[in-house]
Amino acid sequence: MRPSAHGDVPVSTVDELFGDSTAGFMHIDVEGHELDVLLGGGRVLSRDRPIFSVEAHLRREKKSNNKLFNHITALQYTVFVVHEVCGWFTDCRNLLCIPDERLGSLAGSAVLNLAVRSGVLVKVNLRNISEYTSAAPLRGFYDAGGLLSKPGQYVCNKNSRTWKSDKPCSTANTQPND
């Protein structure tokens, strides 16, 4: 379907979009509709076994997260939380989902090894997933705590559910208490 003159937007699926093309990686950030997007990509996910990521609000949307998590693990994917705030709300995390059968061949990846060993990428299950909203130190949404920032500085929002400012503060204050 094509957009009409009135600004209507066609709805499609991941399967329809890819057709015969192969999927290698998908980043899905659709404000709570991640499960719907995955449901529309069943053929691609089982055929190509891409790595994909979804955004989730680990505390605010526990119920829908459970459904999403169960669906992803039923597809035989392993879920890793990226320990970094990914949106306005401080419980927002990217979940990196890797096909179970690809984990062995990814063991040689330097970036994955470093991420897992340094604790920014954490393998989770349904039971412990919500714990990872409060583990410290929190990597902020904005680009602080990087190579060029001052020693000990991260961006944090001091005890709030949402960001109050993008000013850096010290690592001692990086845990939100939402």
Added chain:
Amino acid sequence: MRFNTMLASGLLSVALSSAQHEHANLCRKPPRESTFNSIVEGLLRDGSMPPGDVLDVGANTGEWTCLYACVSPSRLVHAVDPSAKNLRLLRCADHIQNVRKARLALSAVGGYNITGPGKGAWATASYRLRADAAVGPRRRSGEHR
């Protein structure tokens, strides 16, 4: 003659460096979600990412799309967003060959139209709620990225 050649090569190098500068600008790493994007970029660069196209659903103005397209020029990168404005702002698609834009909403089933978002980025979130209502039970929606 020699002078002309030197001048021409000088001009060429100026043109090249400005193109390179433009390219570097388009490929600038997004200032947000640096940890996540470093991991994805690392996987794309070290050959660990499975072969195939890249899909960015909810591409917004394409900061992620452009990064993925720059670091993996041999893959097609599809930017999908329901907002025409967002896709207009996705400028790297004009300069980088492997970016494809699609004004779509992706869901569990397709084949119908929904009313598009109004002006502004925030309208996208409410638009998605309407999309959800068309598919099934209404879920609480988060904020726009």
